[in-house]
Amino acid sequence: MDFVFQGSRPIWQQLTEQLRQRIVTGVYPPGSRFPAVRELAQEAGVNPNTMQRAMAQLEADGLLITNRTQGRTVTDQPFALDEMRRQLAETHIENYFQEMKALGFDRDAAVKLLGEKGTNNE
Amino acid sequence: MLGKLMKYDLRSCLRKFWMLWAGLAALAVLNGYTINHVLDNSRFDGLLAFLFGVLPLILFFVLGIATAILILVFICDRFYKGLLGDEGYLAFTLPVSSAEHIASKALVSLILVVISGVVVVISAILLFSVGDWSNFSSFLTSAAQRIREISWPKGTFGLVVEGIVFFLVGSLAQTLHIYLAIAIGHLARKHRVAYAILAYIGINIALSIILNIIGSHGLSFLENLSFFMVDASGFHGSLRDVLLAGASLILSQIVLCATFFFGTKAILDHRLNLE
Amino acid sequence: MSNELVRCSALTRNFGPILALDHIDLVLEPGKIIGLLGPNGSGKTTLIKIFNGLLQPTSGSVLIDGKQPGPATKKLISYLPDRGYFPEWMKVGDMIDLFGDFYNDFDRVKAEDMCRALQLDLALPIKTLSKGTKEKMQLMLVMSRNAQLYLLDEPIAGVDPAARDFIMQTILTNYNETGSVLISTHLISDVEQVLDEAVFLQQGRVVLQESVDSIRERTGKSVDDLFREMFRAGNWEGGNNNAR
Incomplete structure (x- = not known):
């Protein structure tokens, strides 16, 4: 890598x-x-x-x-690692929302789309 | 550090000249053999006599002259390329002063001249002695005898020593003269070789002008060199004057060496401009 | 050790009518990898030659570790010129001997290890090596010294990209961290990520001296981008190709 x-x-x-x-x-x-x-x-x-x-x-x-x-x-210390993991995840999520907004999806629409995608790919 | 510099300069010098020296000695042996054996034999007439007798002798002298020329070329080339060409980027970034660089190259050139001189003398001896050892050795012993029998004037040994020292210091001065000329040529931006040649001639002219000035102010022992003309009745003038004349000649060479050395050093220290 | 490895004060050098260096005031600190960046003819090589003692200033001064350039400072500096400088009769092993003879800080073991890694036979005459191999050999000699100041003049120009990576890697792996490395180049993007600091040279003047981090934070651009912007053809009256 x-x-x-x-x-x-x-x-x-x-x-x-x-x-x-x-x-x-x-x-x-x-x-x-x-x-x-x-x-x-x-x-x-x-x-x-x-x-x-x-x-x-x-x-x-x-x-x-x-x-x-x-x-x-x-x-x-699992706490430190989890904390960081969460922070990184939240950064990714914010990025997702930003990009969806640029495409014209507001936050709710973006969440809804995520939900659909999530269920379909199980 | 000077010793280390000389080690490398000497190696580059020996690499180039050992074959020449070996060739000189070998040709001397060959010539000695043919002169002393072959030419006596009546079977070798005309063309063969030429091929075996004269040709090797010619080759020997040609090689001798070639050695002298190559020494001169070496002196110029090693200074010009080794300090003022691309190699200068290595030389002048070594933790060594420019004085050491100049001294190393000049001393190695001197060693080169001395070794070459010794090789020539040994070759001459070989030339006469090979194949004819008994004759040659008896010639040597009788000559040595006669030398011992002559009552040499008292200062002769001193004079001989002065002669050798003068030869050494004089060679050094010649070498440093060349270095200064090359360094002066380096001051120009273009046509550096041409300017170096001009500088060499220019220094010569300057020297003869200075000599004239000194002469016309009557430094007697330089003017009256006839003091050590020898004829059947021995030396003219007193021995002291002769030795003094010799010493002053050596001194003049030392002054030249110093002038050329510090002039070259000044240029290398303040005006170096490698491209 | 003071915090000034190199100090230039009003350093000026001209070649006849050409002003190669124009009253440069510059301080280089130890422990840094510094990029000397500028277009051709900006005076980079002239500046390096003066640090080295290969050239004298016309006016002004330079101090290396508080001393004027001379044999004492040459002991501290390891120099990689932009050209080959070997006596033509030498073999690889001879050059290693030479460096060992003249430099107390030369690490012979490291040099021989590097030769092994480069598959350089010590008995090879240098003139038989290819251009690229000669350059690597020169780099090997320079980086085998524990110098206080490494002066690398265009170490990656004229070299293929794989060799460039190798060269940068070698520099990073081998330099003496209490000293500094000055890399002079116009190929900025290849060296940018190893630099602590960038010095921009334009027509003999220092127009910028800043840490790479600060440049990126301040401008949001890489040093390479900033350089291209500052030295775009319209922005300066053409380089002086005679000044080196």
Whole structure:
């Protein structure tokens, strides 16, 4: 899985989002050791300072825990992970509503369409 | 650092010249053998005598002259390409001063001249001695005998030493003269080689003008070089004057070396402009 | 160590009538990867040559780690020029020996490891290598040093996209993080994501010096986009192709 970056926003922000996604979907399992800054920066092809900033944000999110002897680990607190999962889901949902609005569907119509789609694809 | 620079300059020099030196020695041996054996044999007449006797000798001299020319080419080429061409991007980013660069190349050129001189002398000896060792060795012993028997004037050894030193310092001055000319040529933006040649000639002209000025102010020992003309009755003038004359010649060469060296260094330090 | 790895004060350089660098005031801090970005003829190579001591300023000054360019600063700088510079008789192993002889910060083991990875035989004469391999070799030598300042002049120009990725990867993997890397290029999109900071050079003047994050946050554009906008053909009176 590659990191993909756009030009219009700072890379550290995009990195933060993509790393959140990976953590929450289990690419980096709860409680596991998180790669070192330099190593992950090389993998992503970005400046280590940029990666450092992204990881600092993840720590602030509560997703990463820094232990002086063990380096960084992914949190194994289900609360933090669920919280993030919910936040990401809500972002996706908001995006959905925005795009539907641009197509001419108001919020209720968008929800209704979702309902129909949901039942059909069971 | 100077030693390290010289190591690499020396390697690039030896790579090019060892074959020439080996060739000189080999031809000398060949010539020595043919001269001393082949030509005596009446079977070798006319064309064969030419092929085996004269031709190798001609080749030997041609190779000797070629060596001198190649030394000159090497001196110019190594400075021009090695410091002022693309290689300059490597040379001038090494943590080494320009003085060390100049000194390394000049000293290696001097070593080149000395080794080539030694090879020529050894080849000459080989030429006369190969195939005819008994004659040659008896010639050597009788010559050594006669040399010991002559009562040499007291300062002769000093004079010989001065001669060798003058040769060494003089060669260095010639080399640094070339370097300064190339450096002056580098100051131009275009036609750098042409300007270098002009600079070389220009420096020569400047030197002879200066010499005239010095001469006309009567520095006697430079004017009266006849002091060490030798004839059957021995040296003219006092020994002290002769040695002094020699020393002042060496001094003049040292002054030239210093002038050329610091002139080149100044250009490399302040006006380097690689393309 | 002070917070100024490089300080230029009113740095000016002309070549006859051509003004290549125009009173540049610039400070580069350690620990950063900095892009020196500008069109051809903007003075990038001239600036790098002055940092290196290959060229003297006409006026103004530059200090590298507080010192004027000379053998002491050359010890700290690892330079990748935009051309080959090898003595023609050398083999790959000879160049490694040379770097080891002259630079205390040269990591021979790292160099030999990189040669293995590049499948470079140490006994190969350099003149038999292809252009692309020569460039990689040069990069290998430069990045095997633990320098305080890496000066890379157009490291990815004239190189195919796969090799570009390899080069950027090599730079990221090997540079000394307490030092800085200055990458001079006009191919911005390829290097943008590794840069901390961008310096835009136009006709010998610094027209922008800003962190990449700040540029993106402030303008909502990538550095590449901003560059194209600022240097669009109509916006400047043409580059000076004689000034290098």
